[in-house]
Amino acid sequence: MPAPVHAIIVARSGESASVQLGRTLDALRDQRTPPAAVTVVVLGDATRVRALSGIGYIVEGIIEARANTTFSEAVALAQPRVAPGSAVWLLAEDTRPDPRALHLLAGALERSPSAAIAAPKLVQQHDDREIVSLGVSMTRAGRAVELAAGELDQGQHDDLEDVLGADVRGVLIRGEAPAVLRPDTALAGADEGLDLGVRARLGGARLVLVPKARVGVLPTGPAAQPRNAIARAWATRRSQLHRRLAYAPAVAVPLHWLSLLPLALWRSITHLIAKRPGEVVPEWGAALTSMVSLRALTRSRRAIRSFRRASWADIAPLRVSRAQLKQRLDDGHGSERGVVSELNFFGGGGAWTVLAALLVNLVAFVSMLAWPAIGGGALLPLRQTVAALWADAAWGLRDLGLGIVGPADPFTGVLAVLGSLSPAAPSLALVVLWLLALPLAALGGWFAATRVTDRAGLRILGGVLWALAPTFLSALVQGRPAAVLLHLVLPWVFHTAVVAHRSWGAAGAASVLIAAALACSPSLAPAFVLLWLLALVLMLAGRRLRGAARLLWLLIPSTALFLPLVIRQLRSGDPWALLADPGVVLPLDAVGRADIVMGFPSVDRAGWEWFAGGVLIDWVPLLLIPLAVLALLSALSPRWRAGYVLLATTLTGLATALLAPGVVVSFAAGVGVSVWPGTGLSLAWLGVVGAALVTLDTVVALRPLRTGASLVAAIAVAVCALPALLAVPTGHAEVQNGPTSTLPALVAAQAVGDADRGTLVLTPLDDGSLSAGVVWGASATLSAQTTLVSTATAPVGDDISATAVDLLSGREFDAAGALARQGISFVLLAQRPQEQDRARTMREEATTSVDQRPGFIKAGQTARGMLWRVDGDIAPRPPLTPSQGAIASLVTLVQLIILLAAVLLAIPTRASRRAARSRSRIVGRMPDEPIVLPRQRIVDHHDVQAAPAAVEAPIIEEPEAQAAREHEPEHSVPEDVDGAEATR
Structure with missing residues (x-):
């Protein structure tokens, strides 16, 4: 019964x-x-x-x-x-x-x-x-x-x-x-x-x-199970950890318990690689809860022990093996939803574009092949070791000035990455960067064009136009490393950011690239925030919450990098200093608003002043009119939404460039220097090129007309770029064969590897004043520059000016001893080229004054100026205090964790690549717009029968391609398709 x-x-x-x-x-x-x-x-x-x-x-x-x-x-x-x-x-x-x-x-x-x-x-x-x-x-x-x-x-x-x-x-x-x-x-x-x-x-x-x-x-x-993804992840992981501890043999329980936190760290890394960032916090929450729930664990183990009759060997046949689990979760190796979006970099002309740009670059900068280092403009040598480069990128003691402790400019992190590519000679990385600038720009422009068009010719045009941008060539000729790096990064920002709402992989890559772009040009931060808010509002208006969550992540790495500097500048009462260009402050010629509107960041209009002798310079802006007209027509194209967004990007960048000359926050030789407008123009150029490609892709239907318009725009921009490409061979460029050190050879030789050896550099200025600064190590380096000093309106750190003034005055005191106690070994009275009379007089009087003071051994006249060595025991440079060391460690740890999370999210996986290929690369494509693929073989009848999902659309003939497919509109594809979900 x-x-x-x-x-x-x-x-x-x-x-x-x-x-x-x-x-x-x-x-x-x-x-x-x-x-x-x-x-x-x-x-x-x-x-x-x-x-x-x-x-x-x-x-x-x-x-x-x-x-x-x-x-x-x-x-x-x-x-x-x-x-x-x-x-x-x-x-x-x-x-x-x-x-x-x-x-x-x-x-x-x-x-x-x-x-x-x-x-x-x-x-x-x-x-x-x-x-x-x-x-x-x-x-x-x-x-x-x-x-x-x-x-x-x-x-x-x-x-x-x-x-x-x-x-x-x-x-x-x-x-x-x-x-x-x-x-x-x-x-x-x-x-x-x-x-x-x-x-x-x-x-x-x-x-x-x-x-x-x-x-x-x-x-x-x-x-x-909870419907909320975070709650569900916590409940599942918490239950799994509890069962693991409850089922384990008694001797293994302590080992399992001790492994909970290391395992949580490892699984957090795997969650990020698998594009599941929402499971990281539940992972740690479940681990910590399991560690403290010892009473519940004891009760569960006691209950099992009270009636246990069998062993785990009896249960083993019912478990799922690793092979069975892989077979159960694997959904095949093809693409999703029958759509394949191939890149066609080699077959679509991308490789040939990069190769042609490389040849042009080598011809234009052929003399750089023999340079051990590059100088001129805002260029300085890099550190001699990679470890020193990364030390400059961390919060701590700054190697410029005296006793300056604080956050590093995020740009130093970009330089550390660049210098790490050439660990034996980090400064050589800058030379290689200039030698590869044009092909790298063409590569980035080509990839950015893949988000706008499927046509091979238009992608090539995008790469060419981006490589020949006037603002980019001006930065190369004038020696502006931050602006050059920004121009190389911007197309990749566009390529990843426009699809960041689709997957966590794209969001992770975009967040890292945005952080690098803002590190190179903090003045673009308002423009980036404005565009980010616009995209976020569009996501929320469309109730695409997962896409909005991914967009929220985009600025988190940038915030982590800039937050220490923001706090420091706000405490100093100068928030506008956050917009200052990083690196060496380069004096600017007054550039008119008309030049900026026409796309030129300098008065010479990309070298046409010396090239044409001022005869044709007023007509040069006409060369950019064809491109501007094509860009404006994008607002009338079938893909008008994309056109409006790109034109909004243009206006945002142009507004940034127009406002830049009015923002004077940096100082060079006591003279205020405004923000360089070229970075804003790079953003505007990105919008113009993208909008022009939209027009050519959708408005110009006839192939001959499209080809003609593309050639006119490309040839006009190439002609505009000609003087800048000839500037280095003809000697009209500011970049030059740079020295390995900015200090005299004696100082550089004795200070190799010794960052505690300081040099007091005194520079007479044309107005009769004196500039005083301290350089640590063998040279002033690009990574040691800091906006804490270049934007300071009051002494930063320990003020060396009083000692410098006393050194040159008649005041009786132990000048050598005072410098030795501060760790200064040498005094250099720098000689500037083309000195005016007041500066020359100041230099001569200073030489006489130092010669008369005891404790200074005159090393003689050098190519850098007059040099003296401080006689006596040099005190070591004061290290960070314990509290400063703790702050440095905490700031560095938090920044590394956030950057590591972003990098792990950005690492592609097989599933994320398949998910990306399953959707059109074009952003903003209209539902009735066909995909135009490069030339490929015609799929025969047997292939259609074997794989019907992959050829759902009928094959149509196009002048540019023999096969094309229509696919579902972008908004019909599930928004949450990314690597992790595709795997599941």
């Missing part, structure tokens, strides 16, 4: 839950073998439940619990009401069993004496043809794996019976089963059914599936 059945139903409070509960109670009344008793546990206010019609005829008791009570805790509250020997049927408000479900479950327990638990087949309540869950197993590491879920029910799994576990909803537990075969209250709302099956196996019993017993469920019930 079967044991009586006591049903425990866990329900939430609220009107909707009460309606669901009423339907569940009706299903219990209709059972062929109804339960003997029913207890309802209400999570929250039970007033609505008590008011249900006829509830008193079937429910023997209603228990009111806290709203945050878990399913397992609710079952434990109802357990005392279960009569001894009664089987327990676990249900929830949303479980609607078929009329024969309980009869079949009870019959399975009666037929199989070894079975302690019987589990039904869970199906969708609104569509019983879809399987929600039918059996659960786990891997050796304890990961729960559904054996059948999300499939169309065709009876394909009805032969399943002997499994390790099942979903807890609807399971029937034998009345004679020990009391420990109840859901473990230490679990976090996941894996309760799996845990019950494992416990039954360890007790010598088993869990059997009854596929004929069907229970309809909803995904919102109290026994279902």
Whole structure:
């Protein structure tokens, strides 16, 4: 005779839950073998439940619990009401069993004496043809794996019976089963059914599936996993860690416990690589919770030990092997949704474009092949070691001035990355950068064009126009490394940022590139923030919350890098200094607003002043008119949304460039220097080139007309670039063969590898004043420059000016001893080229004054100026205090963690590459716009039959391509397709 059945139903409070509960109670009344008793546990206010019609005829008791009570805790509250020997049927408000479900479950327990638990087949309540869950197993590491879920029910799994576990909803537990075969209250709302099956196996019993017993469920019930992704990740991981500790042998528990935090760190890295950043915080939360939940762990282990009869060897055959798991999760090696978006870099002319740009670059800068270092303009040598480069990029003691402690400019981090590419000679990296500038720019421009057009010719045009931008060539000729690096980074920012809403991989790459771009040009921060806010508003307006979450990440690495500097400048009371150009401050000629509007950041208009002798300089802007007209026409194109966004980018960059001359925050030789407008023009040029490509791709339909317009624009820009390309060979460029050190050879030789050796550099100025500064090590370096000094309106660190003035005055004091105590070994009286009379007089008087002071050994006249060595014992340079060291470590650690997270997100995986290829590279494509692919073979009839999904669209003939496919519009593709979700 079967044991009586006591049903425990866990329900939430609220009107909707009460309606669901009423339907569940009706299903219990209709059972062929109804339960003997029913207890309802209400999570929250039970007033609505008590008011249900006829509830008193079937429910023997209603228990009111806290709203945050878990399913397992609710079952434990109802357990005392279960009569001894009664089987327990676990249900929830949303479980609607078929009329024969309980009869079949009870019959399975009666037929199989070894079975302690019987589990039904869970199906969708609104569509019983879809399987929600039918059996659960786990891997050796304890990961729960559904054996059948999300499939169309065709009876394909009805032969399943002997499994390790099942979903807890609807399971029937034998009345004679020990009391420990109840859901473990230490679990976090996941894996309760799996845990019950494992416990039954360890007790010598088993869990059997009854596929004929069907229970309809909803995904919102109290026994279902949380719908919120973060809560679900926490519950799953917490349950997994608890089971691992509960099942482990006693001697292994301490080792498992100690491994929780290192394992959380490793899994955080894998989550980021797999593009699942939302699971990082739950991972740490679950690990910390498991570490402190020792009482619950002890209770669970004691319960298992009290009835354990079997070993883990008896359970091993029911586990999922690694090969089985890989086969279960692998969804093939093809593309998603039948769409393949190939890059065609080699077949589409990208490689030839880069090669041609390389040849032009080598011809224009051929003399640089023999340069060991590059100088002139804002160029200085880099550090001699990679370790010193990275030390300059961290918060700490600055190697410029005296006793200056604080954050580094983020630009030093970019230089550290650049110098690390040539570890044996970091300064050589700058020479290589100039030698590869044009091909690198063409490469970036070509890739940026792939987001605008599929046409090979237009992609080539995009690479050429970006490489020949007037602002880029001006930066190369004038020796502005920050501006050159910005121009090389910007197209990659565009390439990744415009699809950052699609996947975490693109968002991670874009965030790193945006941080690099802002490090090279902080003045672009307002423009970037404005464009970011615009994109964020569009995402939120379209209710694309996942895309908005990815966009939110874009500025987080930049914020982490700039925040220490922001705090320092705000405390100094000069927030405008945050917009200063990094690196060496280069004096600017006054450039008119008209020149900026026409696209030129300097008065010589990209070298045309010397090239044409001023005759044609007023006509040079006409060369850029064809490109500007094409850009404006994009607002009338079929892809007008993309045109408007690109034109908005142009206006934002142009506004930044127009405002730059009015922002004077840096100082060179005591003279204020404004922000360079060229960086804003680079952003504007990006928008202009992109908008022009949109016009050529969509408005100009006839191939001859499109080719002609492209050639006119390209030739006009090439002619405009001619003087800049000839500047180095003709000697009209500011870049030149640079020295390996900016200090005299004696200083450089004695200070090699010694960053504690300082040199006081005194520079007479043309107005009769004197500039004083301290250089540490063998040379002034580019990475040692800091805007803390270049933008300072008051002394920063220890003021050396008083000592310098006293040194040159008639005041009697131990000048050599004062300098030696501050770690200064040499005094250099620099001689500037083309000195005026007042500066020459100052230099001569200073030479006489220092010669007369004891403690200074005159080294003689050098190419850099007059040099003296300080006689005596030189004190070591004061290190950071303990508090300063702690701040430096904390700031560096936080920045590294955030940057590492962004880099891990940016690392491509096979799944993320497949997901990217499954969608059109073109952003803003209209639904009726066909994809124009490069030339490829015609797919024959047999290929179409073999892979119908890949050739859904009919093949059409185009002048540019023999095959093309139409695909679904971009907005119809699920927004959350990225690497992790494609893998799942």
